[in-house]
Amino acid sequence: MPESTPHPERQPAGARIYRLEPHHASHLPPDTHAKLKDVFAHWNESEKAETLVRDIIDQAPDTLGVRIVAYRFYFYRRRSLEAAHWALACIEWLSLRLGLPADWREVRAEMADFAHWHAFTRLWLQSLTAYAYNLARLDREAESLEALDKVEELDPSGKLGAPRLRQVFSGPRGDAGMVFPKEFENWRFAQDAPRQSEG
Known part of the structure; x- marks a missing residue:
C-alpha cells in the first residue's frame, strides 16, 4: 500500500483522537458520499484527489461534516x-x-x-x-x-x-x-x- 494511502494501523497509539470521528451522514450534502468515493478512487493522484476535496468544501464550507472531511483528508496526507x-x-x-x-x-x-x-x-x-x-x-x-x-x-x-x-x-x-x-x-x-x- 502506498505510503500516502490512509492506513489507521500506521498511526500512533490512540490516533483516532487526532483524525476526528466521522460526523453523522445527515450533516453532509446528499451527493457528498459519491464524491468521497471518488476521492478514495483517485487517492494516489494527489492533485485530482485534492481537487475533489476542494469541490466538496466549496459545495458546503459551513457544514461541520464537510470541515471534518477536509481535516481528515489533509491529516492523512x-x-x-x-x-x-x-x-x-x-x-x-x-x-x-x-x-x-x-x-x-x-x-x-x-x-x-x-x-x-x-x-x-x-x-x-x-x-x-x-x-x-x-x-x-x-x-x-x-x-x-x-x-x-x-x-x-x-x-x-x-x-x-x-x-x-x-x-x-x-x-x-x-x-x-x-x-x-x-x-x-x-x-x-x-x-x-x-x-x-x-x-
Missing part, C-alpha cells in the same frame, strides 16, 4: 498546516453552536457540559486535540502544548489521552514517532519555509 487550519474550523463551528467564546483559550469548564461528553463537546475536545497534534508536527511545540493544556483543563479525567500526548510531545524526538515533522514536509506555503529550515 500528512499536510499538517492545512490539517491544523481545518481543526480550528471545526472548533469555530462547534463553539458557535455551543455558545462558547470564539477563542478556545477563553473557554472554561463551566461553559459547557464537557464532563458528560455530549456529541458536540466531545468533537470540540477532539478538534482541539487534533489542532495540538498538528502544531506539534509543524514544530510549533509551545503552541501545541498550550492547546493541550486546555484539553487537560476541560478533560481532567484524561479520556482523550492528553497526559500521554504531553509525554510524546515533550519527550525525546527519537521516541516521538510521526508526531514531529520531517524536513521540508510542510513547505506547501512559502511563509512556513524559514520556520521549517531552522534548527
Whole structure:
C-alpha cells in the first residue's frame, strides 16, 4: 500500500483522537458520499484527489461534516498546516453552536457540559486535540502544548489521552514517532519555509 494511502494501523497509539470521528451522514450534502468515493478512487493522484476535496468544501464550507472531511483528508496526507487550519474550523463551528467564546483559550469548564461528553463537546475536545497534534508536527511545540493544556483543563479525567500526548510531545524526538515533522514536509506555503529550515 502506498505510503500516502490512509492506513489507521500506521498511526500512533490512540490516533483516532487526532483524525476526528466521522460526523453523522445527515450533516453532509446528499451527493457528498459519491464524491468521497471518488476521492478514495483517485487517492494516489494527489492533485485530482485534492481537487475533489476542494469541490466538496466549496459545495458546503459551513457544514461541520464537510470541515471534518477536509481535516481528515489533509491529516492523512500528512499536510499538517492545512490539517491544523481545518481543526480550528471545526472548533469555530462547534463553539458557535455551543455558545462558547470564539477563542478556545477563553473557554472554561463551566461553559459547557464537557464532563458528560455530549456529541458536540466531545468533537470540540477532539478538534482541539487534533489542532495540538498538528502544531506539534509543524514544530510549533509551545503552541501545541498550550492547546493541550486546555484539553487537560476541560478533560481532567484524561479520556482523550492528553497526559500521554504531553509525554510524546515533550519527550525525546527519537521516541516521538510521526508526531514531529520531517524536513521540508510542510513547505506547501512559502511563509512556513524559514520556520521549517531552522534548527
